[in-house]
């Protein structure tokens with residue numbers, strides 16, 4: 629029994645749990661994985677995310693890097709976009725946020741979610757008044773309570789492929805390659821502090837299917853390019869894939885005392901596929917709604933990342949409308 633149960637301990641769930649705990653609620657957080665756990669993600673975070681999380685990079689005790697510009701590549705063109713951004717390692721970051729939340733955390737894979745009177749009951753084992761679905765793309769709360777009201781659009785589904793590994797990198801800049809070899813998306817090179825690196829690529833799943841392609845096919849050309857450019861020389865790649873949804877016209881994000889946050893809704897930005905920021909913001913807003921009774925609305929969460937040149941170009945190119 630808890631006042632609130634949060635399903636999923638990524639940035640959306642841990643942020644929501646943190647604010648609910650700060651307001652004095654008894655919060656139980658269930659995640660199918662034991663933390664620290666791996667999460668496929670380039671680990672790029674904006675200064676706004678740090679502000680929303682009330683975190684100062686200088687005080688964050690784990691791997692943290694700052695870039696003052698992004699290196700954008702498109703065919704033979706390269707542009708440097710002045711923009712202050714950061715990298716973290718999700719393996720560390722998510723565990724840090726979860727511990728900081730102060731919630732009771734239990735490793736448990738949620739299977740069954742139902743409403744019983746004014747309560748929610750999970751797997752006939754856990755009961756609460758408020759339920760927060762923060763389980764990412766495969767969120768069981770979304771599946772059980774919201775799917776019929778709020779179907780996701782396959783046109784906004786991404787397909788990604790990436791790897792993070794220990795690597796003694798020399799180039800400490802963040803590089804992004806757009807539409808390489810016809811990829812309907814972009815590839816990235818993101819160095820991390822303490823000798824790690826994340827390389828990967830992602831695109832719109834529907835467009836890839838339409839082209840008869842698959843992200844794996846772009847991977848080999850991409851790692852060859854990294855080698856050619858002298859950015860990464862590595863021969864032990866084991867990349868993995870994951871899919872998540874970009875922001876659509878989401879109609880229903882709460883119903884009675886059940887709320888959806890982060891990737892469970894599909895909130896990543898439509899240009900840069902940035903999901904951590906919207907996950908954090910939705911976690912904050914859902915917690916505020918639970919604590920104050922204010923309406924929970926996504927109106928204040930942007931569909932696009934920042935207002936930079938890249939966003940403007942990509943808004944047209946990337947979602948293809």
Ligand SMILES: Cc1cc2nc3c(=O)[nH]c(=O)nc-3n(C[C@H](O)[C@H](O)[C@H](O)COP(=O)(O)OP(=O)(O)OC[C@H]3O[C@@H](n4cnc5c(N)ncnc54)[C@H](O)[C@@H]3O)c2cc1C
Nearest residue numbers: 636638639640660669670671672738763764890891903904
């Ligand atoms: C390859 C890749 C690169 C990305 N790069 C970036 C980036 O650089 N910057 C950025 O801002 N965004 C990036 N994103 C998007 C970002 O990772 C997500 O949008 C973000 O993690 C969403 O946070 P979340 O808390 O909603 O979900 P998640 O972080 O996915 O957390 C969901 C949690 O729910 C748990 N869970 C799932 N099912 C159950 C269940 N049945 N029972 C209990 N627990 C369950 C999972 O174990 C997980 O811990 C990237 C995504 C991918 C795939």
